[in-house]
């Protein structure tokens with residue numbers, strides 16, 4: 579084990595009205611972990627097939643709230659108590675998924691996670707599951723669903739098997755009007771590529787004679803042919819931006835605060851310069867949550883900038899061009915670095 583910088587585990591919050599498909603999404607992720615180690619926080623384990631998942635080693639850790647409701651009864655210290663069980667110095671989890679109860683207020687859920695004092699976690703985004711067939715009826719009964727959409731970093735327009743093409747187009751238009759920033763992905767039974775949500779670790783495949791894990795078997799069963807495999811990647815884009823030149827800190831932050839439509843998360847190294855100083859930071863963003871950490875604490879750091887932008891239906895050329903425009907073409911005044919310092923921890 580090399581000494582690494584403190585690893586922060588992304589905590590993804592899954593919210594959505596009753597019956598929209600949150601548990602279905604969670605079960606899908608647990609069945610398609612692709613080697614990622616997933617921790618789960620749920621209200622109760624009733625509908626998640628936890629027992630068999632645990633036996634098969636699919637769920638690496640989980641915590642439930644035995645009594646009470648994840649929406650209102652929980653405060654930051656309750657959430658931290660749950661997160662502390664999953665995220666600590668020796669935790670090997672790659673992601674923690676919190677399934678909010680159907681009545682949870684997403685703003686509160688974000689506050690609980692983003693406000694966590696646990697130094698080993700980082701906010702991993704709000705995924706809002708929307709029932710495509712019921713959106714109109716839900717909106718009539720609960721107008722606040724519009725605010726929920728506006729808060730989301732990723733909207734899953736689920737149950738698209740239950741609507742026709744015209745309604746699909748209409749819904750996409752309405753969701754984009756409510757939130758032009760979020761990535762929107764259409765799904766059936768919550769089947770998204772987990773790589774959109776979190777990093778798939780590069781762990782070696784099974785060696786000859788080694789047993790296949792259930793995840794691999796299921797994944798390979800589901801995706802044995804290329805057509806099926808391709809299906810899971812629909813609407814999921816990842817672009818890489820690399821530059822040997824330094825970036826202008828303020829222009830970079832401006833880009834991050836006005837991300838192109840469809841971006842869900844951005845990660846990688848950025849080399850920025852202002853005044854006489856050039857520094858490399860590890861950058862993570864989810865939606866408008868931006869974090870710069872000084873790079874080089876134990877890990878090798880590339881010379882220039884290496885960023886990956888992940889989202890759905892991205893205009894990849896435009897995103898690339900916008901990033902290229904952040905390259906500093908003339909000397910930058912020293913105070914421009916404040917733009918980055920606003921987003922560095924502590």
Ligand SMILES: Nc1nc2c(ncn2[C@@H]2O[C@H](COP(=O)(O)OP(=O)(O)OP(=O)(O)O)[C@@H](O)[C@H]2O)c(=O)[nH]1
Pocket residue numbers: 594595596597598599600601602603625679680681736737738739740765766767768
């Ligand atoms: N037709 C169709 N049914 C779906 C889809 N996704 C989920 N369902 C069904 O919708 C129902 C509700 O799904 P859940 O995943 O339990 O929804 P939930 O959001 O966890 O519900 P609560 O826990 O009650 O808030 C289940 O019967 C699912 O099988 C889909 O894409 N299409």
